[in-house]
Amino acid sequence: MSVFIDEVQDLSLENFSKVAHHGEACVLTTSAKSRIEGNRDKFLAFTEAHSSEHVYGVTTKHHTGAKAVLSRNDRTEYSTRLPSTPATFGTPLPERLVRGIVFARLTDVLNGTACLRPTTVDRLLGLLDSGLAPVPRYGNGEPGDIIPLGTLLRSTFNGTLEIGEGMALINGSPVGTAVLADAAVNGRGMFGKAAAVFALAAAAIGSPSAHYASDLGRLWNDPHQVAALDAMRDLLGPAVRADETPYQAPVSFRSAPRLLGWLHRTQKSVEECALISLQASSNNPVFCPPSAEHPTGTMLSNGGYHNPMVAPSLDALSRAWADVCQLATSQVNRLCELGDGLIATEAEPQVSLFYMTSAGWAEEARTAATTSLISVAGGSQTDTGTPDLLAWNKSEHVRTALDANLAVLALVSAHTIARRNTPVPERLKSFQHDVLAAFPLGSDPEDFGDNLGMVAQVLDGLGSGAVEVAASAYSSVGAQATA
Template sequence: MTGLTEPTGPTGPTGPTITITTPDALDAAAVRAVAAGARLHLDDALLAAVGERRAAAVAALAEGAPAYGVTSGMGALADRRLTAEEQAGHSVRLMAARAVGEAPWLEQPESRALVAVRLRTLLHPESGVSADLCARLAALLGRPDPLPPVPRTGNGAAGEILPLAHAWADLAADGLGPKEGIALLAGTPLATALALLRAEETRVLAHQAVLAAAGAIAVAGVPHDPYRPELARDDDVLAGVLADLGRRLGDAPDPTLRRHLQAPVSLRVVGPVLAAVHRAATALEDAAARALCGVTDSPAFLDDAFVGTPGFHGIDLAATAAGARYAVVHAAAVGAARVHRLLDPEVTGLPAQLSADPGPQAGLTPLHKRLVGEVRAVADGGVPLPMETSQGQEDVQSFALEESERLRVALGAWRTVLAGELLAVHQARLLGAPVPTALQPALDEVAAVLPEGADDRPRGTDLAAISALLAAGWSSPAPPAAGR
């Protein structure tokens, strides 16, 4: 793979060691901690229980029990019975033939999350893998060198066998026992891991968006009527967003100084838009929780027999990722619209286009054009159509990984829009717009990464600086999830 871009991000453990005593202990919080650099230690009693199930699975195979992908070929070749000699090396061969991906690769935190989720599923009784394999997976998270590159796109399989074949290259090279190859390739561990990371990223951006929107509301000097907490009634999610917004805004502007009785829609709908984002993140987290607990092996070792399952079909994860992307793209579009409103002196009472010298200087109109382009680039998207593969054996796909990637790109676009909105608020502040006291420390942090002055300059550099500030957790840690 010479010349291909290597995965980026932290390459080794940087956090604490988490002891796992039951499969359930490797929950969403633990997976996210592993992504951030934590190590895992598997309790001896847990490994002993895994070993007992492994012994039962091996005994069943020795008695001649048929098992898809263990005693047979895969896909359209599932009816081909393997000889004892062929079965011996089958787990390793499964990886080599399916490693057909290439760059772009997952970032290392994403790969670490994948290892953690895969380990969670292998610790379930129905996996039938060895305690040694589970210990080797845990050991991967403690080594200082990078995990193997895993492609983030190009998965046209019914499950995730293509990227997973890359993920376990090192394990396969060191040898795998019967059923361990198919167990490593089964289920939706990557979509599950990415769902957990994307949901957290979505919540952080939603929290940051409250501050950006509060800044825009303050600059526009619009009435605070749409942000009254009682408008939420029994909607706890909306109530949480409005309460956060209210804390940032402080007192409403003097009615005698208002320029307009009613604000443009983009400024009025902050609460419902961000509440929808929080709900979408919750749905994604819930789908990931179901996947963590579900039976994902196929075949699964249940009641001392190997049975086929549909646990590889990640429609739950795909649908919730698509729903989150819809909410995120809408939030980005609304944010870009707010920036456009801030360029209008009829809305803000500030110089046209937030220019330090309207006419000779353009101000932020070019910035708004950039934000419109960002939104347009992620606005398309429908339901992916299934296509037959494996000679018709796989005649439908969920495309959960592709939906996760589209969500990741949409989140990146929203972060750019938020950076643009904060840049517009900063520029308005330089031009004399007042901002609430509660917002000033956060906006001071934005100002600290920007050059001084309000004159025209290449604003792409400004956007990049604020985007990096957001990605580093500006204004974080986020408050508890609204309505949770």
């Protein structure tokens, strides 16, 4: 399958996911290539008209080299190669993310702010088919993305470029855009998984249906919290259940719909920021086409390489995931302590010991969910670094921890219900069945790790009716609800 791109509006989260996560090819339409060629012609006319002026990375070199205008011969030599960039080494980024970087690099090309030749754009997209250079995951402390972009593109393009193309390829923030879009896509299923697991835990402890009453939505005045309430209520059933307790559940169970509502709002906001970033030019400098004020166009040196939405959005998502992770551990603890639950019904402490595993994952999430402030470690011209890859690395760690902890809570909840022989709400039956099939009652401790991994796969697969119900509640609140 191929994703066809005609204009910048085609750089959507859905198409990002197809190219980056599902390995589909990316193809420019004939009309897109024609516009790209036209933009290139305008850019060449501009550079010829302004060849004696300071145009960053075009008639001058980059960084401190911008102080002097190049001679024609020096400009030709400089134009053939990618500008020098620092490098790092070590553990590579996952391939899905590197594919996403290539996809996000199209934005400036389609907007006409990075005037590559059509043949250069074809070669860029060809990287998706011919193999991607490994890009180190750590040690990226520059403003913008010149370290990973230099690593990704240098071996393919060095010595083959023409004027303006080197700077257009390695400057800007397509890596920041890609990490934000990656987190947005990966986060879409988290609300459904968490809602399903929290509902199963509520059923296990006998949480009163009043905790999820529709009247609360009107009182809380937030469509995202309404979505969470609706998901929990749909899963547990709207009527009073025979097995629910006559008194309120512990705080972690009562707080669940409110915290899920915040996760819902945060996810929607991250998706909005990711879409904006996918379609917004980020290069430095950017070419603006001819206008009445600038008959040959103009080049604007700017801060486009610093996308201010990336790190704060990733930090917000990490915080929301980490809070949900802490709540999951609180619920695991309460279930493991039930006097007539696992602690009383297991022949010896087995699944009731998994509160220790849950605590470990909660601490992993807590430790990683820290603020990613802009760096002031640079010097001279480069006095500020952007922490986008740092923020993404931390968010990935938190997401992994939350996935694991939800699996622990699902396990403890399913076993508690089975051990106590209490009724299972209709829409949670298949979910509990799938969890018990992955981690049966009486499993040998030697199999605990593998079985817990299979419970996580149950959640990842979104195969149960419970998760589908919760996922539909997620999509019921559109982007217009995002603050």
